[in-house]
Amino acid sequence: MKRLIAxxxxxxxxxxxxxxxRWDKLWDKEVxxxxxxxxxxxxxxxxxxxxxxxxxxYRYDNVPNSWTKVSGPSKYFxxxxxxxxxxxLDGTKTYRYNGPNSWExxxxxxxxxxxxxxxxxxxTKAPNGDIYEFTGSSFSKIGDSGxxxxxxxxxxxxNDMYGFLYKxxxxxxxxxxxxxxxxxxxxxxxxxxxxxxxxxSSSLYATDPVHGDIYRYVSGDTWEPIGGPGKxxxxxxxxxxxxxxxxxxxxxxxxxxxxxWRWEGQPEAWTQIDTTGLNTPLKSIYSGGxxxxxxxxxxxxxxxxx
Numbered sequence: 547m548k549r550l551i552a553x554x555x556x557x558x559x560x561x562x563x564x565x566x567x568r569w570d571k572l573w574d575k576e577v578x579x580x581x582x583x584x585x586x587x588x589x590x591x592x593x594x595x596x597x598x599x600x601x602x603x604y605r606y607d608n609v610p611n612s613w614t615k616v617s618g619p620s621k622y623f624x625x626x627x628x629x630x631x632x633x634x635l636d637g638t639k640t641y642r643y644n645g646p647n648s649w650e651x652x653x654x655x656x657x658x659x660x661x662x663x664x665x666x667x668x669x670t671k672a673p674n675g676d677i678y679e680f681t682g683s684s685f686s687k688i689g690d691s692g693x694x695x696x697x698x699x700x701x702x703x704x705n706d707m708y709g710f711l712y713k714x715x716x717x718x719x720x721x722x723x724x725x726x727x728x729x730x731x732x733x734x735x736x737x738x739x740x741x742x743x744x745x746x747s748s749s750l751y752a753t754d755p756v757h758g759d760i761y762r763y764v765s766g767d768t769w770e771p772i773g774g775p776g777k778x779x780x781x782x783x784x785x786x787x788x789x790x791x792x793x794x795x796x797x798x799x800x801x802x803x804x805x806x807w808r809w810e811g812q813p814e815a816w817t818q819i820d821t822t823g824l825n826t827p828l829k830s831i832y833s834g835g836x837x838x839x840x841x842x843x844x845x846x847x848x849x850x851x852x
Contacts, residue, residue: 569850572847582835595847604616628666631652640669653684658672661711668680742779760776783834806818806819826842829843
């Protein structure tokens with residue numbers, strides 16, 4: 547990647563430590579998959595999680611230990627920013643969640659995996675893992691295979707409801723965006739080697755495959771280093787739309803799983819979130835709609851409450 551600052555950051559650089567926090571345990575059951583379904587059309591957010599032992603999906607009722615079962619096991623559950631979708635265990639059907647316990651089959655046939663973001667749904671299909679976009683009535687091929695795909699909003703776009711799809715090339719040596727721009731329906735190279743990519747409503751981050759440092763996308767093929775390596779990252783989006791008019795916050799989970807950090811919008815500027823009371827090391831973090839969630843060592847799901 548082309549960098550604004552030609553340095554590597556060794557570990558997270560600390561700005562300050564936040565005041566003592568309160569974490570609320572949301573479920574006494576062991577959780578598997580967690581999906582924060584933030585609807586960018588109306589600004590609402592719903593929390594879903596699977597019960598680890600069964601794979602069944604539950605919707606959080608906004609009261610600790612109150613969850614409603616909405617689905618049996620599926621291969622994937624994803625949020626697009628417009629709704630919640632699932633891929634059947636055998637990969638032959640994709641469903642849209644209509645609530646409270648209603649799922650509608652959408653046209654398009656079998657898929658290997660589904661991806662969501664930027665108010666759009668995507669799927670990879672056999673035999674080559676090529677990527678397809680759901681048009682509302684079918685899936686249309688838009689590109690070849692990739693090591694990984696992430697969907698998000700439009701970076702620096704005038705149109706709030708315009709989304710981008712990003713991929714790391716199969717060899718891991720380049721990072722691409724689709725489409726290139728509004729009305730330009732081609733893939734555009736925006737970076738070099740990357741390990742992981744994270745997309746928000748108007749932002750994009752990638753980790754360096756050598757050191758694990760995290761970078762923020764600026765424009766063209768320019769990236770700004772903002773922090774050192776971490777175990778996992780999560781982007782919190784508040785508001786409607788996929789571009790301007792939303793507020794975003796980036797969180798990072800330290801490599802040892804014992805600390806959570808919030809990026810303050812400037813390189814090297816991070817504030818530590820107090821994890822006192824949680825059973826660390828943490829396994830994962832999630833965010834959306836102004837909320838931060840963590841899955842602790844015992845697979846219990848917690849919400850940051852202060």
